[in-house]
Amino acid sequence: MANRIVVRDVEAGYGGVRVLHGVSMHVEDGETVVLLGTNGNGKSTLMKCIMGIVQPDAGEIFLEVDGRRFDLAGRRPEEIVQLGVTLVPEGRRLLPRLTVRENLLLGAYRAEARRDIARNLEFCLEAFPVLAERQKQLAGSMSGGEQQMLAIARALMSTPRILLVDEPSVGLAPILVSRVIAKIRELKEKRDLTVLMAEQNFNQAVKIADRGYVIVHGRIEFEGESTQKLAEHELVRKYYLGL
Amino acid sequence: MFSLDLFLNALVAGVLLGGFYAAVSLGISIAFGLLDVVNIGHPIFVILGSYAAFVLNDAYGLDPLLSGVLFAPVFFLIGVVVYQVYYLSFERKGESPLRGLVFFFGLLFIIEVALLLKFGVDYRLIEAPYIGRSIHIGEVGIAFRLLVPCVVGLLMTLAITQFLSRTFYGRAIKGVAQDSLALRLMGIDPVRIKTIAFGLGIATASVAGALLIMISPVEPSIGRAYIGRVFAIAVLGGLGSIGGTLTAALILGIAESLTATFSGPSWSLAVSFGILLLVLAVRPAGLFGR
Incomplete structure (x- = not known):
């Protein structure tokens, strides 16, 4: 099954404030693509546009499943999830x-995921032993790192065609960031996931990315065909590596 | 003048009454506790259920429990319509819940007046073979007209609890007031979920109404006496906890029954408001609250 997502010339914003200025990008089947940018450059807004939380003012966003095209712009978030695009917000x-456990089970609400519920639950509890131990605990009473793991596991419960992950490192201690990133890499290998991840922590993001985009002030300033090329680019060296 | 027999009888009657109160409060527990919809008009739907049972019993001699169940789908649809009106006129516009309160209070009076015009102010009652009977265990008498509502109330509470914890809809209902965007990101339409949940709450009123008219004769305005009770129970139980609702209903039933036996029935109404004030002062989260 080949899935890809394409964003073309998207303009979006909040009220009179334009955040995205003609953003184009794409994620191909089986890829892990990272969207690099510091706070306020439009990473989250782009994620929200793909998910239908923010409607783009211009441009197109579509999902392709085995050559069938589904336009995402104009659809509501719950419809987009039903199509197989899930966001870890x-x-x-x-x-x-x-x-x-209730959080995990709700993650499988998507019609196509319900038949996989037993298999997905087993997979998630095995992949995240901490969740298996705490199935009956209230989600709000867990630590930040555990909550991030739960958020990722819950998204996997929906058997996503495309997984979007918005800033998994926010609010976590560096050691936990490493663990979360390592976990995403492990899951990606085990499940053949297609992932788009927004992140500002370059050093962590390149550990799992196949390629990436650098977004500055709502524009894609650089498209790196490989993590090597990303690391060599002057913008990245200046802003993310401090070189 | 205290006597053990009197005390035991009052205690048992209180427990039975509590099971019935749980049935009456379920709808409030769902609407107010799980959906943040202050449906102060819930008791009038219970009274509506009583009249539905009365009409069918009067015309065809139908068992009240049967009409309670038969009318539940109709009540569900009424709930769906009421919630849609509430949603479109208040919730979607981000109006404060206080305006919603006025909406439901208005609804309460409109339905009450409609019932008054149709049926008058006379007390209505129903007949069923088991209503006059009772069993005796030692000195304690158990009247069927209290026992049946209690058992049905407990079963209904159990059914709702199971529905909420074992189905996709149920779990979504439990989560919908916590974060509706999170629900949408799992592919769930929160408005649809709230509509179903509210309909379910109103559907319980159909059964609760049938139970009410079994316990005592009904006239349109007695719903008001239940406003204090159901809110006292919902708050004491802790918002969002159906198990808490049952516990609170039993506590209120026992407290009212003991008060009525030892201090006189006119005090029993004050009990619910007393408990409500006490809980809000001492433990606003309720027994099992969030």
Whole structure:
């Protein structure tokens, strides 16, 4: 099954403030693509546009599943999830007063994911032993790192064709960031995921990325065909590596 | 003048009453506790359920429980319509819940007046073979007209609890007030979920109404006496906890029954408001609250 997502000339913003100025990018089947940018450059807005939380003012966003094209612009977030695009949102957005298990099961609400629920649950509990131990604990009572793991596991419960991850490192201690990133890499290998990750922590992001984009003030300033090329680019060296 | 027999009888009657109160409060627990919709009008839907049971019993001699179940889908649809109106006129516009309160209070009076015009102010009651009967265990008498509502109330509470924890809809209902965007990001339409949940809450009123008219004769305005009770129970139980609702209903039932037996029935209404004030002062989160 070949899935890809394409963003073409997207303009978007909030009220009168334009955040994205003609952004184009694409994620191909089986790739892990990183969207690099510091705060306020439009990473999250682009993620929100893909998910239908923010509607683009111009341009197109579409998902291709085995050559069939689904336009995402104009659809509501719940419809986009039903098509197989799942976001691990910034700030995780768990349901704090539901248990870990209830959060996971809700992740499988998507019609196509329901038949996989037993297999997915087993996979998630095996991949995240900490969640297996705490199935009955309230999600809100867990530490930040554990919550991030739960947010990722919950997204996997939906059997996503494309997984979007918005800033998994925010609010986590460096050691936990490493663990979360390592976990995403492990999952990607085990499940053949197609991933688009927004991140500002370059050193962590390149550990798992196949290639990436650098977004500055709402424009894609550089497209790196490989992590090597990204690391060599002057923008990255200046802003993310401090060289 | 205290006597053990009197105390035991009052205690048992209180427990039975509590099971019935749980049935009456379920709808509030769902709407207020899980959806953040302050449906102060819930008791009038219970009264509506009583009249539905009365009409079918009067015309065809139908068992009230049966009409309670038969009317549940109709009540569900009424709930769906009421929630849609509430959603479109208030919630979607981000109006404060206080305006919603006025909406539901208005609804309560409109339905009450409609019932008054149709049925008048006379007390209505129903007949069923088991209503006059009772069993005795030692000195303690258990009246069927209290036992049946209690058992049905407990079963209904159990059914709702199971529905909430074991189904996709149920889990979504439990989560919908916590973070509706999070739900949408899992492919769930929160408005649809809230509509279903509210409909379910109103559907419980159909059964609760049938139970009410079994316990005592009904006239349109007695719903008001239940406003204090159901909110006291929802708050004491802790918002969002159906198990807490049952516990709180039993506590209120026992407290009312003991008060009515030893201090006189006119005090029993004050009990619910007393408990409500006490809980809000001492433990606003309720027994099992969030």
